[in-house]
Amino acid sequence: MAPANVCTGEEGKLVFYYVAKNDFLSLKSIILQHNLNVDIYDEHGMTPLKSAAYNGHKEICQFLLDQGADVNCKNHEHGYTALHFAALSGNAEVCQLLLDSGANSHPLNSVGRTPSQMAAFVGFHNCVAVINNYIPKSEVEYYTLTHGLETEPKLPSVYASPLHKFIMQVNVHPVRVALNLQPTLIEDLPRIKKILELMCEKEMKRGAESNEVMSFKLHYLSCIVAEVIKCSFRSPEKQSDPVELFVRKILVRKRGEEYIDFLIRDIVREFPFRECTIFRQMVTSLANQKDSPPALSLVTVAINGQRGFSDDVKTCATCGEEKASKKCSKCKQVQYCDRECQRLHWFVHKKECNRNNEELINKMENSVKIN
Numbered sequence: 001m002a003p004a005n006v007c008t009g010e011e012g013k014l015v016f017y018y019v020a021k022n023d024f025l026s027l028k029s030i031i032l033q034h035n036l037n038v039d040i041y042d043e044h045g046m047t048p049l050k051s052a053a054y055n056g057h058k059e060i061c062q063f064l065l066d067q068g069a070d071v072n073c074k075n076h077e078h079g080y081t082a083l084h085f086a087a088l089s090g091n092a093e094v095c096q097l098l099l100d101s102g103a104n105s106h107p108l109n110s111v112g113r114t115p116s117q118m119a120a121f122v123g124f125h126n127c128v129a130v131i132n133n134y135i136p137k138s139e140v141e142y143y144t145l146t147h148g149l150e151t152e153p154k155l156p157s158v159y160a161s162p163l164h165k166f167i168m169q170v171n172v173h174p175v176r177v178a179l180n181l182q183p184t185l186i187e188d189l190p191r192i193k194k195i196l197e198l199m200c201e202k203e204m205k206r207g208a209e210s211n212e213v214m215s216f217k218l219h220y221l222s223c224i225v226a227e228v229i230k231c232s233f234r235s236p237e238k239q240s241d242p243v244e245l246f247v248r249k250i251l252v253r254k255r256g257e258e259y260i261d262f263l264i265r266d267i268v269r270e271f272p273f274r275e276c277t278i279f280r281q282m283v284t285s286l287a288n289q290k291d292s293p294p295a296l297s298l299v300t301v302a303i304n305g306q307r308g309f310s311d312d313v314k315t316c317a318t319c320g321e322e323k324a325s326k327k328c329s330k331c332k333q334v335q336y337c338d339r340e341c342q343r344l345h346w347f348v349h350k351k352e353c354n355r356n357n358e359e360l361i362n363k364m365e366n367s368v369k370i371n
């Protein structure tokens with residue numbers, strides 16, 4: 001076995017050669033045959049894992065990680081980690097793999113840039129979204145244990161997985177956020193809100209390791225949960241579903257859009273950490289009355305990065321989820337993720353659906369007449 005962390009001899013050179021060529025089989029065979037250390041590096045501090053990440057080759061990255069490659073290796077001459085390189089490759093799955101393998105989500109390179117900033121710079125919105133929305137599950141599980149003088153944990157363990165998934169959701173449309181509280185988190189909204197607030201504060205108080213984007217997102221989610229809680233007080237005698245009440249408030253034409261805009265502006269203003277960049281940027285954009293974008297798209301861009309021109313996708317009319325594949329079966333003019341989203345939207349879509357249908361019938365009749 002080669003001594004740790006030096007690129008020695010022909011075998012080391014071959015490892016880099018095979019990684020550069022994306023030749024998985026040759027790479028695998030040389031490493032296994034000679035029992036090579038996979039954390040070798042060249043004169044620039046490039047490791048095989050960094051090189052594979054830069055190539056966006058998931059299978060090779062997975063293999064190197066299985067062989068014990070250091071996912072947070074910082075030997076690079078400009079301070080780039082494997083995640084920096086994955087972000088530059090544009091391959092979101094490789095970013096996800098590295099994060100799941102313990103990569104620090106926001107290390108700084110020698111010019112003070114994080115991986116998600118690098119991805120944003122070159123326009124890889126998918127990589128930005130994956131990195132910015134990532135949080136290790138252990139951060140949630142922390143609250144399922146007792147600390148200090150506590151006699152019971154702040155969070156029953158049944159909520160750990162659903163809450164982790166809830167935090168990692170990429171779509172921050174308030175309707176989707178509220179729907180994702182079902183079926184488990186809805187059982188104890190005040191507790192979920194409290195944990196989100198604690199996590200928001202914790203993310204901001206890590207000194208150099210602070211993650212302001214995640215901190216803001218946790219604040220945002222806790223505020224949406226607070227709005228859903230308000231809806232459960234509105235008609236307690238009717239036993240109506242607070243999520244449904246909240247969603248209907250948003251979906252009403254015009255009034256709903258105003259409500260969302262107002263709500264999100266309030267959420268931004270109430271963010272407790274006013275010194276950070278993300279807060280200042282959002283406040284500046286929102287204050288610019290003339291060409292200020294809707295508050296929801298501003299928050300979406302702050303968390304998920306700016307979309308490229310090429311990824312213009314069909315979104316769900318109810319919750320803004322991407323790749324909504326179901327169409328309204330009557331008019332075929334609107335998309336939804338599923339039946340639930342279509343059901344929730346029907347009370348507003350009903351009217352336009354009939355209108356769409358009449359237009360469609362007129363068009364067809366006209367074309368028949370012409371022929």
Ligand SMILES: [Zn+2]
Nearest residue numbers: 316319337341
């Ligand atoms: Zn939907």
Ligand SMILES: [Zn+2]
Nearest residue numbers: 328330331353
């Ligand atoms: Zn329709």
